[in-house]
Amino acid sequence: MTPIDSNNAAFMAVWIIGSISIFTAGLTIAIGSIAPSLGEGKAVAQALVSIAQQPDEANTITRTLFVGLAFIESVAIYCFVVSLILIFANPFWNYVITAISKAGV
Numbered sequence: 503m504t505p506i507d508s509n510n511a512a513f514m515a516v517w518i519i520g521s522i523s524i525f526t527a528g529l530t531i532a533i534g535s536i537a538p539s540l541g542e543g544k545a546v547a548q549a550l551v552s553i554a555q556q557p558d559e560a561n562t563i564t565r566t567l568f569v570g571l572a573f574i575e576s577v578a579i580y581c582f583v584v585s586l587i588l589i590f591a592n593p594f595w596n597y598v599i600t601a602i603s604k605a606g607v
Contacts, residue, residue, distance in 0.1 A: 512602045523592050527585035534581020541574045 549567040553560045 512605070515598050515602065519592070519594050519598050523588045523594070527588040530581050530585045530588070534584075535578050538574050538578040542571055545570055545574065 545567060549563055552563050556563070
């Protein structure tokens with residue numbers, strides 16, 4: 503077992519930040535895609551039931567359905583953007599790199 507030196511500590515700090523970022527991005531996508539999928543399925547099912555009960559209002563129901571689906575889908579898009587930020591533009595990287603450079607590693 504090697505002793506912990508400054509290079510190893512710097513590597514571990516970067517590795518930990520990277521690992522946590524990737525794990526959090528995956529968790530964000532997982533949770534952020536499940537809820538909109540369930541919501542979209544329920545909205546479409548309810549719209550089909552409504553169209554079956556009132557075929558005269560099919561155009562209005564369909565238009566309202568698509569607007570609602572766009573709002574629901576925006577949640578998944580926001581989660582995707584957050585996960586991309588965590589992976590590629592993580593603000594903690596700058597903090598870690600600054601701390602490592604100040605430590606003289």
